[in-house]
Amino acid sequence: MIRTLLRVLGDEYAKPMRATVALMTTTAVVEGLSYALLVPVLRALFGSTPADVWPWLTAFGAAVAAYAVLRYRSDLSGFRVGTSLLRGMYHRLGDHLARLPIGWYSAARVGEVSVLASRGLLEAMGVAAHLLAPFVSACVTPLTIVAVMPAFNWQLGLAALAAVPVVAAIQLWTSRSLAATDADRAERDHEATARVIEYVQAQPVLRAGGRAGERFELLDGSLREVQRASRRTTLSVLPGALGLTLAVQAVFTALLFLGAYLALGGDVGAAEVLTILVLAGRCADPLLSLSEIGGKLRGARAGLARLEAVLRTEPLPEPGEPVRPARHDLAFDAVTFRHGTRTVLDGVTLTVREGQRLAVVGPSGAGKSTLLALLARFHDVDAGAVRVGGVDVRAIDTESLMARTAIVFQHVYLFDGTIEENVRLGRPDATDAEVRAAATAAQLDDVIARLPEGWSTNVGEGGARLSGGERQRVSIARALLKDAPVVLLDEVTSALDPLNEAAVHEAVERLLTGRTVVMVAHRLRTVRRADRVVFLAGGRVAEEGTHEELLHRGGRYAEFWEISMAPVGE
Structure with missing residues (x-):
């Protein structure tokens, strides 16, 4: 998704986007580290010498403050970059369209460019302002927490790390399985829109021929296809969303049983187990939100793909050394x-x-x-x-x-x-x-x-x-x-x-x-x-x-x- 966005932006506009992504990634890492610091804080607080909590508590407070500052800057950067990129992409798209041959502008393409230059470009560039930060946070923060868990308890840490490829595989499978249904849904939407326009424009002819009812059946059939495509899309989403929920809950349950076993055996303290379970729960929330964010990203990715297809269309080549004719035959x-x-x-x-x-x-x-x-x-x-x-x-x-x-x-x-x-x-x-x-x-x-x-x-x-x-x-x-x-x-x-x-x-x-x-x-x-x-x-x-x-x-x-x-x- 991010690679597609950077390709669409081109060299001129991709640089600020890379900087924004780097800032958002840093923010998510700091967020994960601040949560991880709860383990030594609670371990010291419930240990034999509670006074040892102050250094860890100070570090935790500093991490939270750093996260707050970074979160403010990354969100502000996302909005600013999204706004500037929207303006810049309008100029880039306009300049590119002005160089394309007039013969490229068929009736279908004029409608496509009209939608792309209005709603499509706005949705695509809205990724930076509204979707990118939640997406990066949902991916990077849990990974950071899981990465530092082995430092506190290697058994619980390895159990959490083992869940990473499972969750990634479910997300990848869901994304691939929805690609075909999303394309089918877009095609049905396009066909239904064309039928509606045709039905409205053909009213004089249809009524004069007494065939308005027949044409309405064609329109109604097209709308039914949209309904079926929407149902297929919804049903395709369910296995992935359900699989992700079950996987996250299963990992959390496994950590709970493993933590209880280790605590009963005396290998780890109860406070430490409780803290790691809190961290695991903190990982679960953003991971479960990936299903909702993924749906929005797929819509934005479809717009980016259409935009990229237009920007990749080659204009007619200009001569390296142009010649100016002296005659006009x-x-x-x-x-x-x-x-x-x-x-x-x-x-x-x-x-x-x-x-x-x-x-x-x-x-x-x-x-x-x-x-x-x-x-x-x-x-x-x-x-x-x-x-x-x-x-x-x-x-x-x-x-x-x-x-x-x-x-x-x-x-x-x-x-x-x-x-x-x-x-x-x-x-x-x-x-x-x-x-x-x-x-x-x-x-x-x-x-x-x-x-x-x-x-x-x-x-x-x-x-x-x-x-x-x-x-x-x-x-x-x-x-x-x-x-x-x-x-x-x-x-x-x-x-x-x-x-x-x-x-x-x-x-x-x-x-x-x-x-x-x-x-x-x-x-x-x-x-x-x-x-x-x-x-x-x-x-x-x-x-x-x-x-x-x-x-x-x-x-x-x-x-x-x-x-x-x-x-x-x-």
Whole structure:
């Protein structure tokens, strides 16, 4: 557990954690020694010369005082380290996420990172503040007491030492046996959460189809699986907890019988036996608490494992000696890209001259959006090369590549801030005049004019307070303000009404003027604005040429065009 925590923290943050663990360990040792000093104290007090108790009593008082000071410092250190590590780990996780390729962020991973960055990271770093001290104390204090017992009576000491491997074996067996049930429980929880979200989001469709009851059965079945997994986890905990309790009680009973036997035989005094039994009882309390602490640690360990998996994800490698291209033409050279076991692009070769517009057309799943993602280096290719200005994108540093590229997605995400703040993301150091000019070119002026707070209007999370067309205009204004020489355009008008579509098309036309453009096209107006058209099918270039040339050939593109031009209902 502690090794996992140190790996997650990394070299920068692991050092204060090691110091805190060392301080907690020292505190637990001193606690155990202070309890052990009760043996000579009571032996002298009930012996023939009670006055001999004062040196031992002084040592006992000093040990207790030292323990109190160390306990205060170790607890305070735990809280301080936990707080600083939480802040530091947020920075480390944030910096790492910022270096991961955009292609890594699937829908499932976005949800996982959201949970990890909130509850998961808080629970994992809470180990230092709340769980580490009790865990170290429960392990080290009993060991210290047992280690010093032979100094007072070797028979009772050896009997206590013999119990150590038994207790350790039970704890190890319990931990291993619960690993599978904990993983199953986590999987069932994840599935049930997905079912709940699905059930809520699908209500309109389910009710319209009269199948809400059927879907509820699926949700109910998922929740029953969670219940069964919880029951299995509980039942798996019982043998270990019961075994630990029986082992501790058995050792205590054995010490009691052995002590009574030795006392009756005159080999040891009654006071000494009583004191050692008190020490054994003091060992029992923290050992029995290990079951409860272990359950909390398993939950924290699961969070640490997920955090470690994310931090171990390698970002795309940065070039040692980055090259800055002097031109802005684009090229795909025998590019192959796979997503899992599926080949998305297979040996694609095409070029886009500087200042040229290329429209990419094809059926769903043909790999159109993947072309844009590879140009922006959201992923690295499996074979071949993607080049900007004749330079492999893998030889261009990320900052330089992003500075040369403006991307307008079909589904726009705006940050929870004002319209002006969202536009300024394109170029934070732009002047007010440049921001206003970009807004005008993007047809954003009329949107701002009708909003009560104008530029200061808060768009809400994801831009929820704006319509789809208004969000697209903000996105285009942002791209215009960036003024990048390469524009990657995913069809931005496919879900807009005619009025917004016309405004956005006019804004897009201003954005594309004089730039090298690759645009995924669904609407015919978009295709007609392109200098060349590429038709993708099955991850390969099926046809390539101008719009008129492809229509004249009567191939796949012409068939696609005729279907697109056909009136609805034919």
